[in-house]
Amino acid sequence: MTAWVIARNTFGEAIRKKILNVFLILALGSVLISLTFTFLEFRQQVVILKSFGLGMVQFWGLFIAIIMGISLIPADIEQRTIYTILSKPVKRYEYVLGRFLGGAITLAVNVALMGAAFLLVFLLKVNTRALESLASLDFGPFWTSWVWSGEVPGLIGGIAMVYMKLLLLLAVAVCFSTFATVTVNFFLSSAVFIAGSISSVTEAMSKSPNTPIVLRWLYAAVHYVVPNFGNYDVQNPIIHPEVPAADLSLYMWKAVFYGLAYTIILLVVGVLVFERKEV
Amino acid sequence: MENAIEIRDLTKSFHSVLTGEDVIAVDHLTLDIHRGEIFGFLGPNGAGKTTTIKMLLGLIFPTSGTASILGYPPGDIEVKRKISYLPESPYFYEHLSGYEVLDFYATLFGIPAAERKKKVDELLDLVGLSDNKHKRLRHYSKGMLQRIGLAQALINDPDLLFLDEPTSGLDPIAHLDIRDMILRLRDEGRTVFLSSHQLSDVEMVCDRVSILDRGKLMRVGSLKEMLAGKSVEIRAERVRDDIFEKVKAHSSDAFTVDGAIRVRVEQSFVNETVQMIMQTGGEITAVIPGKRTLEDIFIETVREGTVS
Structure with missing residues (x-):
């Protein structure tokens, strides 16, 4: 209950933050830009639009997740708002959880808005004939020519995977924010994200006989400890649904559980550190 | 006399990365604060006053020694329901209005919605901010923030209040209002732990005072004596x-x-x-x-x- 009160307040605070709103506007603008790729063949335009749209949701979402995650707790400590909160009947774990949940809700709303804009642009693109009917003010053929693309559920799945990736990054940043300064945390969280995004590379390096043994251990440690952000890169089967692939939905569910498990571990570590933190 | 706060040999030292030495901020402090009194906690800058308050609130942890607040250890969730804290130059969530910020703090105490509304309106009235209750805190003056700070410290009808420089930055009228309010709190049977540099205020309202210097308790006793x-x-x-x-x-x-x-x-x-x-x-x-x-x-x- 207390964590939820803090989460609600965190969300209210975040949606009024100018920097996050700027990222959201840039993201929406970027998605709209993809409508201008008319110089390509129609099929290519749709492929590029899907790839570009999902990429933009992720790109701007990364900024929102990391900027928000690194500052949620330190901002309260720096501005001394935390004194009046922790001196109230609020347990420290409730505070950390509340701040994280508020961030997660903010992230969800931002990704949902960016995703909705992307899906709208996608549907407008595949409904060229319907749009033409609108342009000629002949509304009759509009609904008959409107196509509800069967690719939409796949794209929503892709957006959900982007959200899971960002949520995991948010958990990393919030965990580090319990002991690192904002600047250090920015580099630390970014490094973890990069290392976790090339997990297949670190795994290969840890098994390569050409790698010195010490480095192999290091790569293995990075591969097993750092969350695998590459798990959520499912764009290819979504962008090219015509190419046969393994059971995508099962894979995505596994990735969701993996992300949630890692998020819980990171939050537990963050709470344990914060319990002894002097504010 | 029953004590609201009992401090025994409380010590806090910080490790200085620059010199590699431990700096003692509070040095074996032993002190009793009686229930129902206004206790002045004085000392020059850097004397260890805020460090002591933060230890009593459970925001930082003592290096050694113990403290008991209303019979509970510092930071205990039960004692937090009965105490309140107004920090020096308080900062609140600026995106909230005066009404919203008090409502937020009231929610943290689990006060039901109907009671919360009544309570928040009463407090806004008490601190003279009813006309500005829907204004965002970022547009509040320092004096208004101080008043909101005092209002949030009263949201739970506390038995014990920790006030750190409550009259700092206030105009003479607001200053007088807050001084009267502190006296009223004692009349209602509450204990006030007042840390202040405003010696004239302390002289007017406190029953007992202590003087801390470089972490050591130099003097404690009845103000009258x-x-x-x-x-x-x-x-x-x-x-x-x-x-x-x-x-x-x-x-x-x-x-x-x-x-x-x-x-x-x-x-x-x-x-x-x-x-x-x-x-x-x-x-x-x-x-x-x-x-x-x-x-x-x-x-x-x-x-x-x-x-x-």
Whole structure:
């Protein structure tokens, strides 16, 4: 209950933050830009639009997740708002959880808005004939020519995977924010994200006989400890649904559980550190 | 008398990365704060006042020693329901309005919605912010923020309030309002732990005070006793010269004004002096007990660095 009160307040605070709103506007603008790729063949335009749209949701979402995650707790400590909160009947774990949940809700709303804009642009693109009917003010053929693309559920799945990736990054940043300064945390969280995004590379390096043994251990440690952000890169089967692939939905569910498990571990570590933190 | 706060040998040291040494912020502090009193916690900047308050609130942890707040250890969730804290220059969530911020804090205490609305409106009225309750805090002046700070400290009807510089940055009217409010809190039976540099305020409202310097408790006691002077001024007329000379020998300050004498003598010598003057035909016109200000005591304590 207390964590939820803090989460609600965190969300209210975040949606009024100018920097996050700027990222959201840039993201929406970027998605709209993809409508201008008319110089390509129609099929290519749709492929590029899907790839570009999902990429933009992720790109701007990364900024929102990391900027928000690194500052949620330190901002309260720096501005001394935390004194009046922790001196109230609020347990420290409730505070950390509340701040994280508020961030997660903010992230969800931002990704949902960016995703909705992307899906709208996608549907407008595949409904060229319907749009033409609108342009000629002949509304009759509009609904008959409107196509509800069967690719939409796949794209929503892709957006959900982007959200899971960002949520995991948010958990990393919030965990580090319990002991690192904002600047250090920015580099630390970014490094973890990069290392976790090339997990297949670190795994290969840890098994390569050409790698010195010490480095192999290091790569293995990075591969097993750092969350695998590459798990959520499912764009290819979504962008090219015509190419046969393994059971995508099962894979995505596994990735969701993996992300949630890692998020819980990171939050537990963050709470344990914060319990002894002097504010 | 039952104590609201009991502090025993409380010590806090910080490790300095620059010098590699431990810096002692609070040094074996032992102190009792009685229930229902306004206790002034004084000391120059860096004396360890805020560090002590933060330890009592469970925001930081002591290196050694113990403290008990209303019978609970610092930071205990149950004690947090009964206490409140107004930090120095408080910061609140600026995106919220005055009403919303109090509602937020009230929700943290689990106060039901209907009761919360009534309570928040009452407090806004009490601190004189009813007309600005829907204004965002980022548009509040320092004085208004201080008032909101006091209102949030009263949201749970606390038994014990920690007020850190509550009158800092306030105009004279607001200053007076807050001073009256602190006195009202004591009349309602609450305990107030007041840390302040405004010695005149402390002198007017506190029952007891302590003076901390470089982490050490230098002085603690009843304000009335502290302010009571040890010397007495005696004014008399028609005092014989030889008697004046005798009195002068025991006086720290003696002079004549238009034939009348004014001497300052130790309390223990008052009766003897008065008798001597009267038995030799002199007339006593006034016996004035000497009084010191809290500022005198504060400066004397900090400058001399004596523990008493």
